[in-house]
Amino acid sequence: MRAMDDLADVVDFYRHFAQQEAKGESRTFELWAAGVADDPEVLALLEQLPSAKRQPNLVFGAARWHRAVTPSGYADPGALRETLLTRWPQVRETILARSTQTNEVARCATLLPVLGGLEGPLALLEVGASAGLCLHPDRWSYRYLDDAGAQVARVDPSSGPSPVVLDCTVRGPAAIPPSLPEVVWRGGIDLNPLDLSVPDTARWLETLVWPEHEDRRARLAAACRVVADAPVDITRGDLLADLDAVVDRARSQAPDATLVLFHSAVIAYLDDAGRRQWQQLAHDVVARVRAAGGRAHWVSNEGASVLPDVTATATCAGEGSDFCLGLDGSAVGWTHGHGRRLTVC
Ligand SMILES: C[S@@+](CC[C@H](N)C(=O)[O-])C[C@H]1O[C@@H](n2cnc3c(N)ncnc32)[C@H](O)[C@@H]1O
Known part of the structure; x- marks a missing residue:
C-alpha cells in the first residue's frame, strides 16, 4: 500500500x-x-x-x-x-x-483452472484469507464465458449446482477442469481472521463492496450462507512469521494431499522488503515439502507491480486485467482484480 x-x-x-x-x-x-x-x-x-x-x-x-x-x-x-x-x-x-478485508469469492473462478491442473487431492492453505471464502472452491458453480458472453464451460460441485454461480470471461488456452478439485484440508492465516458466525462481520464485508456492485454484494451474502456450516480454521497471525507452523499442521493432517499455498490481493499489504521475503518463503516452503517427498505448489494472484519477478515472466498482455496469476513463481496469465476475467497466456 x-x-x-x-x-x-x-x-x-x-x-x-x-x-x-x-x-x-x-x-x-x-x-x-x-x-x-x-x-x-x-x-x-x-x-x-x-x-x-x-x-x-x-x-x-x-x-x-x-x-x-x-x-x-x-x-x-x-x-x-x-x-x-x-x-x-x-x-x-x-x-x-475495523479494517478493509474484502473477501471476493469470485477470485476462485480465476484460480480454478490452475487448481484443476494440480494432482489431487488438495490441501489448501491461504495466507490473507480474511473470512476464508476463497478456501471453498469446491462449493461454488462456475460459468466461463467468451467475450460475447456465450458460455464456453460450466463446472458444478459434485453435489449439484451451487446457489453461488461465479461468471468469468476467459481468454487464451485456459484448461477448465471438467469437475471441481477434491479438497481434503483447508486452513489459513490472517492478521485479523473474520468470523462469519458473528452477524456484524458479514454485514461489514457487504458494506465494503463498492456501491454499484450489487451483483458482488448479493454473491457475497449467498457465499456466506453456503459456508456457514463449514467454518475453516484460520490462524490469527502474520504470513511471514507464522507460515511454517501452519504448513506443518497441513502436512501432518493431510500428508498425502498436494499442499497449495495461495493468496490473492494480500501481498500488496507488505512493504518491498516483506514482498521479497514472502517470495523467498513461498519458494522455500514448496522446496521443503518436495524434499520431504510431498507435493506442493505456490499459487499467487496479485497486482502486477506486487511480485515483479512473477509478473516479468508473463508472455502475453493483460488486456485490461491487472492482476498477475502465478504458479510456482511463473506467470500463468492475467486476472481481473475481482475475478471477472481470466486471460491465460
Ligand atoms: C484484500 S483482503 C483479501 C482477502 C482474500 N484473499 C480474497 O481474495 O478475497 C487482504 C487480507 O490480507 C490480510 N493480511 C494483510 N497483511 C497480512 C499479513 N502480513 N499476514 C496475514 N494476513 C495479512 C488482511 O487482514 C486481509 O484479510
Whole structure:
C-alpha cells in the first residue's frame, strides 16, 4: 500500500483512487474520492487518523456503515461529506476499530483452472484469507464465458449446482477442469481472521463492496450462507512469521494431499522488503515439502507491480486485467482484480 504520511500524499492518493481505481467501477466512489481531494474541511478530519487508516475504501466503508447514502454524489444530502462532517466521532471510531478485508469469492473462478491442473487431492492453505471464502472452491458453480458472453464451460460441485454461480470471461488456452478439485484440508492465516458466525462481520464485508456492485454484494451474502456450516480454521497471525507452523499442521493432517499455498490481493499489504521475503518463503516452503517427498505448489494472484519477478515472466498482455496469476513463481496469465476475467497466456 502506498503511504499517506502527510496531507499532500492524501490528496494525491484520493485523486489517484478517483481516476485510476474507481473510474469505470464505481461512479459514487469516483465522485467521493475526487470530492475529498478538494475539500480542506474533510482533509483536516482525515489528518487526525493514523496514516494507515486514511485509505478511501476504509473511510468510505465506515461512512456507509453510518448510513451515508449510495449511490450519490460527494455533497448530495446524506452522502459522504455530510456524514463525515456531522457524524465524525462515530465514523472515526469505526475506522479505528475495523479494517478493509474484502473477501471476493469470485477470485476462485480465476484460480480454478490452475487448481484443476494440480494432482489431487488438495490441501489448501491461504495466507490473507480474511473470512476464508476463497478456501471453498469446491462449493461454488462456475460459468466461463467468451467475450460475447456465450458460455464456453460450466463446472458444478459434485453435489449439484451451487446457489453461488461465479461468471468469468476467459481468454487464451485456459484448461477448465471438467469437475471441481477434491479438497481434503483447508486452513489459513490472517492478521485479523473474520468470523462469519458473528452477524456484524458479514454485514461489514457487504458494506465494503463498492456501491454499484450489487451483483458482488448479493454473491457475497449467498457465499456466506453456503459456508456457514463449514467454518475453516484460520490462524490469527502474520504470513511471514507464522507460515511454517501452519504448513506443518497441513502436512501432518493431510500428508498425502498436494499442499497449495495461495493468496490473492494480500501481498500488496507488505512493504518491498516483506514482498521479497514472502517470495523467498513461498519458494522455500514448496522446496521443503518436495524434499520431504510431498507435493506442493505456490499459487499467487496479485497486482502486477506486487511480485515483479512473477509478473516479468508473463508472455502475453493483460488486456485490461491487472492482476498477475502465478504458479510456482511463473506467470500463468492475467486476472481481473475481482475475478471477472481470466486471460491465460
Ligand atoms: C484484500 S483482503 C483479501 C482477502 C482474500 N484473499 C480474497 O481474495 O478475497 C487482504 C487480507 O490480507 C490480510 N493480511 C494483510 N497483511 C497480512 C499479513 N502480513 N499476514 C496475514 N494476513 C495479512 C488482511 O487482514 C486481509 O484479510
